[in-house]
Amino acid sequence: MKRRRPGRSRRTASPVTVTAALLLAGAAVFFGLPLPWLLLAPARTADDPTTGTPLGFGALGNVDEVWSHLTSYKDAEITLWPGNSVIHDDTATEVVSLARPLWGPAPLATGRGDVPYAELWLRGPASGSDPDHPEYWGEPGDRDQRIVEMAASGFALAFAPKQFNPRRPGTWT
Structure with a gap:
């Protein structure tokens, strides 16, 4: 029979670890x-x-x-x-994460008028589409994911131009 050293105990997996592994x-x-x-x-x-x-x-x-x-x-x-x-660059992934959610709030803005926190969706596209900004996304290349995501931005601008225009003056500083 093995003797345990004093102060040492067996390691057991926490319920969170077991649940995460099962998931x-x-x-x-x-x-x-x-x-x-x-x-x-x-x-x-x-x-x-x-x-x-x-x-x-x-x-x-x-x-x-x-x-x-x-x-x-x-x-x-x-x-x-x-x-x-599958293999997008970081910029394309950023564009995806900012543009895809616009498919939901743009129709909501059309019917309700106001979308809470809409300005949060505007900061990224305003910075990323401005060639003079340090966070500029750059020009899209052939078969670039950025081009695909322009549909969501265009959809939001067409449905709710007052809320989703990143060039709207006075929105933020």
């Missing part, structure tokens, strides 16, 4: 489980939906054919997806 494991299963189906479902033959199970897997042998179709479409545009949607 992460559950999320990994929830989001990871469909991936094999997403990869193999397009590899089904034309007869599979009528003769097999409706949500069944395709054959591994057909994956090469499916991949060749995907890569031949628009000069392998699918290979650009990781660079365009």
